[in-house]
Amino acid sequence: MTTPEIAPEILEFYGETIDESERLTASADGQLEMLRTQELLRRHLPSAPAAVLDVGGGPGTHARWLVKDGYTVHLVDPVPRHVEQAPAAGCTAELGDARALTADDSTYDVVLLLGPLYHLLDRDERLQALAEARRVVKSGGLVAAAAIGRYASLFEHTATGWLGTKERVRDAVVDILATGVHEPGRKGFTAAYFHTAEQLAEEMAAAGLDGTTVYGIEGPAWGAVKATEQHTGEPLAEDSPLFTAALEAARLAEPYPDLLSASSHMLAIARA
Numbered sequence: 001m002t003t004p005e006i007a008p009e010i011l012e013f014y015g016e017t018i019d020e021s022e023r024l025t026a027s028a029d030g031q032l033e034m035l036r037t038q039e040l041l042r043r044h045l046p047s048a049p050a051a052v053l054d055v056g057g058g059p060g061t062h063a064r065w066l067v068k069d070g071y072t073v074h075l076v077d078p079v080p081r082h083v084e085q086a087p088a089a090g091c092t093a094e095l096g097d098a099r100a101l102t103a104d105d106s107t108y109d110v111v112l113l114l115g116p117l118y119h120l121l122d123r124d125e126r127l128q129a130l131a132e133a134r135r136v137v138k139s140g141g142l143v144a145a146a147a148i149g150r151y152a153s154l155f156e157h158t159a160t161g162w163l164g165t166k167e168r169v170r171d172a173v174v175d176i177l178a179t180g181v182h183e184p185g186r187k188g189f190t191a192a193y194f195h196t197a198e199q200l201a202e203e204m205a206a207a208g209l210d211g212t213t214v215y216g217i218e219g220p221a222w223g224a225v226k227a228t229e230q231h232t233g234e235p236l237a238e239d240s241p242l243f244t245a246a247l248e249a250a251r252l253a254e255p256y257p258d259l260l261s262a263s264s265h266m267l268a269i270a271r272a
């Protein structure tokens with residue numbers, strides 16, 4: 001297999017433009033994503049110790065708590081800065097690409113893809129990444145893949161207020177709603193794909209991952225959390241009534257597939 005190439009703008013975005021190591025701690029909506037990802041994964045993970053491959057693991061944000069929980073974690077990411085940062089989380093790390101993993105067949109108890117599907121714009125490439133996850137996980141092991149929701153940018157830029165004030169943002173939101181694609185070269189984010197819940201489930205099945213359950217990660221109230229922080233300029237504490245209500249709303253929304261599209265991110269869980 002030839003080594004796939006990562007778009008230079010994705011490497012630049014994570015290597016220079018933003019600091020991914022702060023994304024899930026610096027804002028209340030990030031903290032909500034972190035708490036819910038943890039609780040959903042902990043519900044499905046095998047008991048520790050077990051071997052986890054964290055593909056697109058970034059600077060080790062999830063590896064850190066997984067290692068504390070007793071798992072052995074190996075992280076793969078295409079961004080050199082992330083691979084340098086990740087070992088501080090207690091995992092091993094290598095530069096790599098979700099579409100062409102170096103791991104042998106059937107070697108991991110768990111494979112996480114919490115990021116790569118965001119940045120693979122072609123369905124065939126996303127299926128290749130999911131097929132690689134399926135290849136390297138043991139029979140009966142867990143594959144968990146996250147996607148950004150199709151409507152996330154609509155909700156986000158309602159919360160920031162930029163939908164009403166910035167034409168550039170409005171244009172990007174209109175295109176994402178229509179196509180799912182944040183085009184390469186556009187400002188504000190990087191090349192990205194925004195899934196509907198149906199697409200995420202369909203792609204898991206097309207990659208041979210059966211019995212998928214799709215969860216809304218942040219639930220339907222994350223925009224209220226984001227808007228409150230944005231417009232007060234004050235951090236929203238995790239024990240505040242609004243944050244607590246948003247977390248509870250995410251849990252209560254789980255049995256209702258109509259509400260999947262209200263989350264910023266979705267998590268697909270399957271057994272290989």
Ligand SMILES: C[S@@+](CC[C@H](N)C(=O)[O-])C[C@H]1O[C@@H](n2cnc3c(N)ncnc32)[C@H](O)[C@@H]1O
Pocket residue numbers: 006010014020024055056057058059061062076077078079082096097098099114115116118119120
């Ligand atoms: C939003 S970050 C998520 C990081 C971390 N998994 C988390 O959930 O906090 C997306 C990650 O996907 C990585 N990524 C992008 N394209 C990838 C690819 N083709 N293969 C593997 N990882 C990729 C990026 O480098 C980045 O670390």
